[in-house]
Amino acid sequence: MDILPFFSLGAGFLFYALIKFFHKVWWIPMRIQFLMGSQGIRGPSYRFIYGNTKEISTMREKSMGGPMELSHHIFPRLQPHLHSWFKLYGMSFLQWHGATAELVVTDPEFVKEIMNNREQYYPKPEADVFTKKITGDGLVASKGEKWTKLRKLANHAFHAESLKARVDTQEISVEGIIDECKTFYTAGHGTTTLLLSWAILLLAINTDWQEKARQEVLKVLGCGRPNSEGISRLKLMGMIISETLRLYPPAVSLTRKVQREVRLQNLILPANMNLNIPALALHHDPKIWGEDAHLFKPERFSEGVAKATNNRPSAYIPFGLGPRVCVGSSFAIDEVKIVLAMILQRYTFTLSPNYIHSPIQVIAIRPKHGVQVVLHAF
Ligand code: HEM
Secondary structure, eight states, X not given: OOOHXXXXXXXXXXXXXXXXXXXXXXXXXXXXXXXXXXTTOOOSOOOTTTBTHHHHHHHHXXXXXXXXXXXXXXXXXXXXXXXXXXHHHOSSEEEEETTEEEEEOOOHXXXXXXXXXXXXXXXXXXXXXXXXXXXXXXXXXXXXXXXXXXXXXXXXXXXXXXXXXXXXXXXXXXXXXXXXXXXXXXXXXXXXXXXXHHHHHHHHHOHHHHHHHXXXXXXXXXXXXOOHHHHXXXXXXXXHHHHHHHHSOSBOOEEEEOOSOEEETTEEEOTTOEEEEOHHHHHTXXXXXXXTTTSOOXXXXXXXXXXXXXXXXXXXXXXXXXXXXXXXXXXXXXXXXXXXXXXXXXXXXXXXXXXXXXXXXXXXXXXXXXXXXXXXXX
């Protein structure tokens, strides 16, 4: 039998696969780098296949290796690559996650335009199969009509319109409900726990604010159980929570995809690149918050977010922004208010001498060794 045709067919396939591979890992990155460079957007050079991932992980391993002094100046520690590249390349630059281009965007006007876009120019990047299995193919990951339907349902559920929600629920399958449960658990539980942990740390260090919060709780709720009307009147506590979410936002950055070539303000963005909105960087930017950006000062929020950000509210995005803003934000804040109120009603607390300040970022920002406090009953 003549095996030559099979051999050349195999070689043809191999050649095609190689071309495809190089197109993806070399030609496209070079083209995007050139297109963005010609518009004044610079950044660390693309390295074959790896992009900048190796540099990023080396820098992060070094900066997050050990504990730090007890300060909230955590941006250079958690995101050393962004910290140094902002200085080198400016506040918008191009970095590479493997062969995927990622434009880091910090201008609040850009952030607003990307996050508020309703024409779906900037969808969420596709979650991989494994992530979907764990987190559920629910509201966080869904798109298009499925998202519209689930979002409506979730909005009802969180606004206690239980009858209407029950009617709507009949439209979704059992698998759909399981996916939503997984989604709410993964999106809501860890994030809220972290918010509570950081708030406890901040109040244990700033005992003046702890006392102010306690006085407010005692005035509004007395020693009784928190109720929804009372919870909504805990203004100082609301400011403390906002400031905690500014300094230690559980979601460090938000990512979107450029679906097809699009104009973003003065830039033309090629298709298939990602956009990275670094919430932590925005929350710690002295140009927005002032030179005391890394200090715990809940009074910034006494007249709301617009005033605190000097009229750039899109620079404060602990729950995201626009149509895909967190659906559980009020629920999370109420939950944290209830727990804090119940602790403050019964105890004063100070930081334990065993506490080691070692914030790390593993998906969310977390205290590596937990937060230990000493409770004093009164
Ligand atoms: C402090 C606590 C929380 C934080 C910091 C937080 C943060 C966020 C952020 C930043 C987003 C937007 C992500 C993006 O645009 O890419 C988001 C979306 C979402 N969050 Fe939360 N979240 C919290 C609590 C919760 C809770 C308690 C629930 C549910 C019980 C929840 C459910 C969701 C869902 C379903 C979405 C997706 C909404 C959509 O795409 O339409 N979150 N969250």
